[in-house]
Amino acid sequence: MHKKLILANWKSHKTKSEVLAWLDHFATNFPKQVLADFELALAPSMPYLNLVGEYLQKLRLNKIKLTAQDVSQYPLGKYTGATAAVQLVSVGCRYVLIGHSERRRYFGETPQIVAQKIDQTLENGLQPIVCVDDDQIISQAQALTPQVRSQLIILYEPLSAIGTGMGQDVPAVTQAVAQIRQQFGQIRVIYGGSVAPHNISEYLMITDGVGVGTASLEVKEFMVLIEKLMTAN
Numbered sequence: 001m002h003k004k005l006i007l008a009n010w011k012s013h014k015t016k017s018e019v020l021a022w023l024d025h026f027a028t029n030f031p032k033q034v035l036a037d038f039e040l041a042l043a044p045s046m047p048y049l050n051l052v053g054e055y056l057q058k059l060r061l062n063k064i065k066l067t068a069q070d071v072s073q074y075p076l077g078k079y080t081g082a083t084a085a086v087q088l089v090s091v092g093c094r095y096v097l098i099g100h101s102e103r104r105r106y107f108g109e110t111p112q113i114v115a116q117k118i119d120q121t122l123e124n125g126l127q128p129i130v131c132v133d134d135d136q137i138i139s140q141a142q143a144l145t146p147q148v149r150s151q152l153i154i155l156y157e158p159l160s161a162i163g164t165g166m167g168q169d170v171p172a173v174t175q176a177v178a179q180i181r182q183q184f185g186q187i188r189v190i191y192g193g194s195v196a197p198h199n200i201s202e203y204l205m206i207t208d209g210v211g212v213g214t215a216s217l218e219v220k221e222f223m224v225l226i227e228k229l230m231t232a233n
């Protein structure tokens with residue numbers, strides 16, 4: 001049995017000084033015993049992966065999974081601007097978000113590109129967390145072999161719920177989780193979209209975890225969310 005996963009995705013937010021301020025507050029206030037029952041993952045922007053990884057190591061918090069928000073579909077080589085999976089491994093990443101709706105929408109990622117990125121990730125021993133909206137469940141599954149499908153964590157993120165403060169209805173999430181398992185097999189499925197302290201417990205009851213964007217940006221709000229986990233458990 002896996003622990004429920006809480007994934008904080010900072011997206012393209014924060015400067016270096018803001019990252020350090022977040023970590024400093026986190027370091028002094030984080031109740032480490034949460035990690036006995038929950039798995040935590042932190043996804044800063046690429047330039048801060050190394051910094052965050054070393055900071056977590058220093059705090060002996062390396063149980064928290066350092067997560068990249070994207071990866072190149074190509075290996076090391078002549079691909080200016082791209083970050084290869086093996087480079088993520090070399091700075092301590094263990095998880096990689098792939099095909100987030102913002103990647104699909106603003107960067108033209110297709111199910112086929114997502115499939116290539118998943119291959120790179122798996123070949124390098126990283127855990128892919130693949131994002132899908134309702135209308136991508138089938139097309140994304142079809143772009144992958146059953147063997148690849150069985151190795152994924154899926155982050156179900158309906159577009160209408162992302163960053164809007166309007167989380168998806170619980171019955172609709174339950175239905176989507178079932179459809180995802182039908183297509184991908186009995187894998188871990190987590191939910192993302194306006195997860196906040198007031199609704200996290202509901203989503204955790206019907207999923208294997210949550211992805212948290214907005215509510216992870218302010219460290220104090222994120223700590224409230226963490227405290228909620230302790231009381232819910």
Ligand code: PGA
Nearest residue numbers: 162163193194212213214
């Ligand atoms: P949100 O973002 O929590 O701000 O809705 C979720 C996500 O896109 O991962």
